[in-house]
Amino acid sequence: MESHPIIVEDLTKKFGDFTAVDHVSFYVNRGEVYGWLGPNGAGKTTTIRMLLGLLRPTSGRAEVLGFDPATQAKAMQAHVGYMSQLFTLYNDLTARENIRFYGLAYGLSRRKLRRREAQIIEMADLKGRENVLTRNLSGGWKQRLALGCAIVHEPQVVFLDEPTAGVDPISRREFWELIYLMAQQGVTVLVTTHYMDEAELCQRVGFLSHGKLVALDTPARLKETQMRGHVLEVSTPDADAAMRTLKTAQREGRLPLQEVALYGSQVHVVVPDVAELKPALAALLAADGVPVTAISWIAPSLEDVFIATVKHSEGV
Ligand SMILES: Nc1ncnc2c1ncn2[C@@H]1O[C@H](COP(=O)(O)OP(=O)(O)OP(=O)(O)O)[C@@H](O)[C@H]1O
Ligand SMILES: [Mg+2]
Structure with a gap:
């Protein structure tokens, strides 16, 4: 049996006396859209930072695509994508140049980069806007472009940390269509959100409160079992x-x-x-x-x- 692309066991992160992530365990299936719902300070970003290998767990372990992020972050990097609320696009570059820049940073060959450029422009519905300066793109386009840049290297696992914060409802919907498009192609998605309507769109949702995973199931099952x-x-x-x-x-x-x-x-x-x-x-x-x-x-x-x-x- 193929193992889960994301496995988290008893993962804990303390900052001094404060426990930001408290013995959390879960796994994510291949091609699944897994949501992480929790109020400010619940520990969502801290969990993702550990899964990306940026932060060492205090105890417990994680596995992403068979890699241990705590010791194999470098080898893992080529296979995972990350987009945060504060995504970085270069405003002085055009949409196409941003894709190119990220592609080169990931070491893509010219040939692969040309193919990915075309695919991402198509996916993000940026046809006709390829050469517009990023600063002149509206929120929804920028955000889809940012996702395109985050997955330019065709990662198998993507971490999206509040990717739609501050974006209008229609653009948010379109963004979620992109998420499902990725998942259908076998990409595993871990997405955090504050929006309940987005949590409803996830295949499974984990509720995080004060660093603890207090419930985890499909939205329908959570409604049946948690009330x-x-x-x-x-x-x-x-x-x-x-x-x-x-x-x-x-x-x-x-x-x-x-x-x-x-x-x-x-x-x-x-x-x-x-x-x-x-x-x-x-x-x-x-x-x-x-x-x-x-x-x-x-x-x-x-x-x-x-x-x-x-x-x-x-x-x-
Ligand atoms: N480097 C750090 N040192 C001390 N405390 C930290 C550090 N990083 C995060 N924290 C604390 O850990 C807790 C969890 O933070 P985290 O950013 O993971 O929450 P979050 O669920 O992502 O919240 P938000 O919805 O606001 O993004 C917060 O109380 C935060 O202040
Ligand atoms: Mg956060």
Whole structure:
């Protein structure tokens, strides 16, 4: 059996007394799009830095394409790609020149570089813009060009660290189409994100909280297994007032509300029992004079699941 392109066992990174990555274990399949979801400071980038061989683990081990990043980073480099939120493109170079520059840095032959240039321009939908200065490309083009540069050497594993931060929703969608195009060609993708809609697009998602991997599965399975309650969605023209009333009731323990969270213009309340709590919520809000248009029992979103899982892992 072919071994997994990414294997992580008990990986831990401490900075002094502070544990940034805490005994994390997972593997990624070939051609899989694996997501890493976690709040700021959860340890996502630190994990990637160890997988790239830039940072030595305090304990535990990793294997990328059979290489140990801690000791074989140089040999591994030709086979992995990396793109971060703060990707570096040269603004004074044209789109084509950027691809060329990265290709030469990776030691590609002229012939291979010409082939890759054409492929990347095609892939990133940059036809007709090859000779535009990068500074004059809009966000979405730049970002697709940056991905092209990160994979100019045809890596088998690609690490994308918040690659779509600050990019508009349509460009983000197009970017994800590119990610899946790569994966279909057998490239293994580890991608970190803050965006729930992007986490939904991953084949499997790991939830990271304070350096710990607190859940790992497909988005659908996470929704089935991680929720220890039901989600009631309160629709109201005054979400602030509803939040105040519900939070107070939760704090005072008047109703068993596991979670109260603002969700767009609505409020999501996680409860242990729908039959009992749905009328109880309606009565509570009515008593406080909060206008309510509907209370509906809904399927949990990945965000509901994420909040519930992280809170549970923190023992809240
Ligand atoms: N070199 C370092 N020395 C000390 N602490 C560090 C160092 N690098 C990272 N940290 C800390 O480790 C924790 C994890 O950081 P990391 O950058 O991995 O988080 P992240 O999940 O990538 O967050 P973000 O979503 O903000 O990018 C943070 O608290 C950070 O301050
Ligand atoms: Mg980070």
